[in-house]
Amino acid sequence: MSEGSAEPLLEVRDLSVVFPTDEGPLQAVDNVSFRVEEHEVLGVVGESGSGKTVTQLAILGLLPTRATITGSARFRGRELIGLPDDEMRPIRGNEIAIIFQDALAALNPVHTIGDQIAEAISVHHDTTDREMRERIIELLDLVGIPNPSERADQYPHEYSGGMRQRAMIAMSIANDPALLIADEPTTALDVTLQAQVLEVLERVQDRTNSSIVMITHDLGVVAGIAERVVVMYAGRRVEEAPVDDLFETPSHPYSLGLLASLPRLDQRSHGQRLYRIKGQPPSLVDRPLGCAFHPRCEFATVPDPCATQVPEAREVGPGHFSACHHTDQLVGLTPAQLRERAAT
Amino acid sequence: MSREGPILEIDGLVKDYAIRGGLFRRAVGEVSAVAGVSFLVERGRTFSLVGESGCGKSTTGRCILRLVSPTAGSIRFDGIDVIAASKRDLRRLRRRMQIVYQDPYASLNPRLTVGAIIADPLQVHGLWRDGGKQRVERLLERVGLDPAHINRYPHEFSGGQRQRIGIARALALEPELLILDEPVSALDVSIRAGVVNLLDDLQTELGLTYVFIAHDLSVVRHMSDHVAVMYLGKIVETGDCDSVYDRAAHPYTQALLSAVPVPDPKVERKRRRILLEGDVPSPVNPPSGCRFRTRCWKAQSICAQEEPELVDRGHGHPVACHFAEVAS
Numbered sequence: 001m002s003e004g005s006a007e008p009l010l011e012v013r014d015l016s017v018v019f020p021t022d023e024g025p026l027q028a029v030d031n032v033s034f035r036v037e038e039h040e041v042l043g044v045v046g047e048s049g050s051g052k053t054v055t056q057l058a059i060l061g062l063l064p065t066r067a068t069i070t071g072s073a074r075f076r077g078r079e080l081i082g083l084p085d086d087e088m089r090p091i092r093g094n095e096i097a098i099i100f101q102d103a104l105a106a107l108n109p110v111h112t113i114g115d116q117i118a119e120a121i122s123v124h125h126d127t128t129d130r131e132m133r134e135r136i137i138e139l140l141d142l143v144g145i146p147n148p149s150e151r152a153d154q155y156p157h158e159y160s161g162g163m164r165q166r167a168m169i170a171m172s173i174a175n176d177p178a179l180l181i182a183d184e185p186t187t188a189l190d191v192t193l194q195a196q197v198l199e200v201l202e203r204v205q206d207r208t209n210s211s212i213v214m215i216t217h218d219l220g221v222v223a224g225i226a227e228r229v230v231v232m233y234a235g236r237r238v239e240e241a242p243v244d245d246l247f248e249t250p251s252h253p254y255s256l257g258l259l260a261s262l263p264r265l266d267q268r269s270h271g272q273r274l275y276r277i278k279g280q281p282p283s284l285v286d287r288p289l290g291c292a293f294h295p296r297c298e299f300a301t302v303p304d305p306c307a308t309q310v311p312e313a314r315e316v317g318p319g320h321f322s323a324c325h326h327t328d329q330l331v332g333l334t335p336a337q338l339r340e341r342a343a344t
Numbered sequence: 345m346s347r348e349g350p351i352l353e354i355d356g357l358v359k360d361y362a363i364r365g366g367l368f369r370r371a372v373g374e375v376s377a378v379a380g381v382s383f384l385v386e387r388g389r390t391f392s393l394v395g396e397s398g399c400g401k402s403t404t405g406r407c408i409l410r411l412v413s414p415t416a417g418s419i420r421f422d423g424i425d426v427i428a429a430s431k432r433d434l435r436r437l438r439r440r441m442q443i444v445y446q447d448p449y450a451s452l453n454p455r456l457t458v459g460a461i462i463a464d465p466l467q468v469h470g471l472w473r474d475g476g477k478q479r480v481e482r483l484l485e486r487v488g489l490d491p492a493h494i495n496r497y498p499h500e501f502s503g504g505q506r507q508r509i510g511i512a513r514a515l516a517l518e519p520e521l522l523i524l525d526e527p528v529s530a531l532d533v534s535i536r537a538g539v540v541n542l543l544d545d546l547q548t549e550l551g552l553t554y555v556f557i558a559h560d561l562s563v564v565r566h567m568s569d570h571v572a573v574m575y576l577g578k579i580v581e582t583g584d585c586d587s588v589y590d591r592a593a594h595p596y597t598q599a600l601l602s603a604v605p606v607p608d609p610k611v612e613r614k615r616r617r618i619l620l621e622g623d624v625p626s627p628v629n630p631p632s633g634c635r636f637r638t639r640c641w642k643a644q645s646i647c648a649q650e651e652p653e654l655v656d657r658g659h660g661h662p663v664a665c666h667f668a669e670v671a672s
Contacts, residue, residue: 220605263566
């Protein structure tokens with residue numbers, strides 16, 4: 001809902017996704033709006049079940065047909081929701097690409113890495129064999145694979161875990177996508193490999209000028225790579241802010257609580273209690289009425305308005321939105337202060 | 345039973361696994377998951393083993409409980425030789441040492457009620473008869489669950505609650521030592537703090553000793569008194585937690601710490617990441633000398649010839665590196 005002057009690369013408005021289940025309709029995404037500008041990295045943060053992945057799959061037309069999708073997602077002005085598959089195909093993998101979490105599952109074990117990248121390119125473009133070979137080597141080099149001309153002829157099992165992830169990134173960026181959706185690309189990786197992959201993504205973004213949507217549950221990853229962040233909870237966008245504002249003056253009790261609860265590598269906290277958000281993440285089939293976070297929120301006033309009305313997003317600073325009835329109470333409250341307040 | 349000195353003494357621990365191949369699955373080689381590890385754990389404290397997948401930290405934890413049998417070395421728990429222990433002795437020992445697993449979805453039997461899961465260790469050890477049910481209810485309450493839910497099944501609980509059930513089961517026999525194998529890494533971020541606080545409280549109240557196995561270095565810093573960093577089956581640096589974090593002197597520890605993202609964009613912009621080349625080499629055929637040398641920017645010829653000893657080289661804690669130095 002942040003209004004900029006230029007047309008954004010992707011504009012999502014009031015997107016909702018409902019799945020039918022035996023226990024009744026499950027609303028995985030509820031009226032989510034956000035935009036992705038040209039050449040930016042947008043972080044989308046949330047826990048399991050927050051709707052962060054389903055939102056992206058809906059945009060790419062990758063959800064099963066039983067899902068009911070409403071709302072709009074315009075990519076360079078073109079509506080993607082409801083687009084027939086044959087019109088979506090030239091966009092997906094070409095103008096918008098996705099990087100998955102599990103590289104081994106996403107790579108085909110019986111084809112060489114080079115052939116798999118070639119396939120990703122030839123689906124969308126006609127190239128000569130020689131151009132293709134050059135492009136493959138260029139891509140493998142860009143993602144930091146040593147000896148790319150030899151490595152291109154190897155199979156996924158000959159690659160280590162970190163290299164497979166790089167190969168998958170190479171495949172995703174093969175057609176110079178304008179938008180790269182990275183769904184927890186580092187979650188399954190060890191921390192030194194994670195650092196390598198993040199560095200590759202930064203380099204890719206730098207060289208190709210693409211935009212990246214980085215879906216993650218790791219606030220540290222977001223702090224390092226994103227320029228703007230959308231925080232999701234129980235299928236809704238609860239906060240959106242420029243990255244510095246989100247970490248310094250989080251304006252939704254959920255973001256504030258999460259930041260306050262994290263132990264830090266660069267700080268001594270042994271022997272102290274961590275700030276704890278009470279309760280459990282809600283079930284989407286049985287989502288609390290009003291603000292979905294209210295049963296866990298220490299600022300909530302129940303029943304009115306927190307347990308009766310879904311809070312609208314309000315602008316609390318430039319480009320900083322929070323969907324909370326009590327944002328005024330949170331102004332100026334930092335995660336450190338919340339921690340201290342809880343300790344006393 | 346001594347009350348003085350360390351509760352756990354690990355000396356020269358080695359665990360080899362056979363590599364099987366060919367038609368008859370004959371052993372064709374050996375791989376050392378743990379390649380000579382020594383450390384002491386003080387009573388009532390938290391000792392953390394950190395490192396990346398395959399470094400041997402979980403195998404070390406399993407050896408302590410003798411869930412896997414070590415190939416060589418010694419493990420003494422409260423002065424008792426764990427490796428030499430007879431079946432009967434081992435049974436007695438295991439009342440005093442328990443484990444909490446990483447995945448609360450896989451480690452609880454889905455067909456048993458929560459009450460039955462927690463009662464199981466009591467029944468196995470013949471402690472069920474006098475007031476078993478009350479004991480289970482007290483345990484549930486102690487880990488922050490509603491005792492009225494004693495007849496529910498694991499699937500009726502969330503991930504964080506299931507992990508609490510796993511902790512209650514581990515506590516049923518009133519152990520002195522808990523091996524915590526990645527107890528919070530499978531949990532959602534918003535519920536990790538609650539489980540970490542619970543573990544903290546239990547340690548204070550019950551005087552428990554923890555061996556904490558984890559790859560999340562931020563949680564480790566918060567939880568631990570002492571830490572050992574492992575790489576390819578060996579400890580490369582160990583000591584007082586703050587000393588290791590603030591004055592890391594092994595290149596691998598430095599790279600590992602630098603790779604952890606800090607949830608603060610201003611700090612992140614200023615931090616310098618040490619990016620390691622390549623991947624961890626195969627433990628089947630580890631590098632000669634220092635095992636880290638193939639990825640180390642400081643490596644010289646001596647590193648390939650001589651394995652650096654894990655000794656204090658003037659950094660306040662032991663470091664296994666010929667060129668150990670605190671980064672400026």
